[in-house]
Amino acid sequence: MVVDERLQALLEQGEELGCLNLSAVGEFLQEAELDDDQTTGFFEQLEERGIALTDDCARPDAVENTYVNGDLAVATTDALQLFLNEAGRYKLLTASEEVELAKRIERGDKYAKDLMINSNLRLVVSIAKKYQGHGISLLDLIQEGIIGLIRAVEKFDWRRGYKFSTYATWWIRQAVQRGVANKSRTIRIPVHIVEREQKISRAERQLMARLERDPTDEEVAATAKLSVKHVKEVRSAARAVTSLDRPLGTEGETSFGDLIAGAEVEPSEEVHVSLAEKAVRTAVDTLPEREREVVKLRYGMDGDPDPKSLEEIGRQLGLTRERVRQIEAQALQRLAERREVAALGDPA
Structure with a gap:
C-alpha cells in the first residue's frame, strides 16, 4: 500500500x-486518514525507534521551540486580551x-x-496565529485549538516518554484546521468535502x-483514489461565493444583484432585458481577444448555451486552470468599469 510505503x-x-519534523508527520497523518488507534500506534513506533519530533529537525542551529509571554502580544479585542x-x-x-x-489525570x-x-494555552495561541x-x-481560532488541546490531554499516555507539547501539537493543529474548514466559507461545506478538496489539490x-x-478529472480521480463523480462534486462545492451586494461600476452605484433577473419577468421588462443582453455582448466584444474568448466560453456566449469549467477552457486554449481564472477575473473587472454595463442597474 502507498500509505505503508510512505510510513516506512x-x-x-x-x-x-x-x-x-512535526509538519511532515502532521501531513502524513492527515493524508493517511488514520483513526485514533492507528495514530497512537504510529507514535508508539516512533518511540520504539527513538525518533524525536521537533519543529526544526535536521537544522544544525535548531533549538527547541518555547512559548513565552512575548508570543501573546497580539490582541485585537478586549475578550482576546483578557484571555x-x-x-x-x-x-x-x-x-x-x-x-x-x-498520572493524576489518570486517577480522575x-x-x-x-x-x-491552562499551562498549554500559549501553545494553542502560537499555533492558532x-x-x-x-x-x-x-x-475563534484559539477556541478551536483548545478543543484539540483538551482531546490531547485526554489521550496523552505519559508512559511513552514524549513531551506533552510534542503530542498535543498535532491534535491542536487538526482542530484548528477543521475549524477553518467549517467556518471560513460563506456557505458551510462539510469537513469530509473539505478533506476531499485537499486530497484533490495535492493530486x-x-x-x-x-x-x-492540467490533469483531467479522470487522472485526478485515479491519483486521489476518488471517483470522477466525487471530484466534480468537490469542485462544484468549492466555487467561490459572490455577494449580491458586491458593487459594480467605478463609483459602486450598481450592485451585482441588480443585474440578476427575477424569476418572473413582466412583459414590459422584456425589451429592457433584450437591450441589456445586447449591451453586455457588445461590452464583451470590446475585450482583448483572450479575455473575450474566456468570458464567452465561461458564460455560454459562444453559441453553446452550457457554460464551460475552468479546466475545460484551459484544455481548449492550452492554458492552466489558474491562468484561466486570472483572465476571467481581469475581464469581469473591465466589464464592471464600463459605463454601459454599470448603467444596466439604473432605474428606467
Whole structure:
C-alpha cells in the first residue's frame, strides 16, 4: 500500500536523522486518514525507534521551540486580551511536571486536568496565529485549538516518554484546521468535502509537476483514489461565493444583484432585458481577444448555451486552470468599469 510505503520511508528518515519534523508527520497523518488507534500506534513506533519530533529537525542551529509571554502580544479585542492575560498567568511545565499531572489525570483529578490545559494555552495561541487570514478571528481560532488541546490531554499516555507539547501539537493543529474548514466559507461545506478538496489539490499539484499540463478529472480521480463523480462534486462545492451586494461600476452605484433577473419577468421588462443582453455582448466584444474568448466560453456566449469549467477552457486554449481564472477575473473587472454595463442597474 502507498500509505505503508510512505510510513516506512518516514520511519527510515527518522532513524537516520534521529528526529522528524512535526509538519511532515502532521501531513502524513492527515493524508493517511488514520483513526485514533492507528495514530497512537504510529507514535508508539516512533518511540520504539527513538525518533524525536521537533519543529526544526535536521537544522544544525535548531533549538527547541518555547512559548513565552512575548508570543501573546497580539490582541485585537478586549475578550482576546483578557484571555491572553489569563493564559500568561500559568508557567510552562517541565517534563517531570507533565508526567506527574498525567498520572493524576489518570486517577480522575479534575484540577490536574485543568492545570495541564491552562499551562498549554500559549501553545494553542502560537499555533492558532499561523492560521489567521481565513476570515476567522484569532479568538475563534484559539477556541478551536483548545478543543484539540483538551482531546490531547485526554489521550496523552505519559508512559511513552514524549513531551506533552510534542503530542498535543498535532491534535491542536487538526482542530484548528477543521475549524477553518467549517467556518471560513460563506456557505458551510462539510469537513469530509473539505478533506476531499485537499486530497484533490495535492493530486493536481503532483500531476501538474509530472505531466506539465492540467490533469483531467479522470487522472485526478485515479491519483486521489476518488471517483470522477466525487471530484466534480468537490469542485462544484468549492466555487467561490459572490455577494449580491458586491458593487459594480467605478463609483459602486450598481450592485451585482441588480443585474440578476427575477424569476418572473413582466412583459414590459422584456425589451429592457433584450437591450441589456445586447449591451453586455457588445461590452464583451470590446475585450482583448483572450479575455473575450474566456468570458464567452465561461458564460455560454459562444453559441453553446452550457457554460464551460475552468479546466475545460484551459484544455481548449492550452492554458492552466489558474491562468484561466486570472483572465476571467481581469475581464469581469473591465466589464464592471464600463459605463454601459454599470448603467444596466439604473432605474428606467
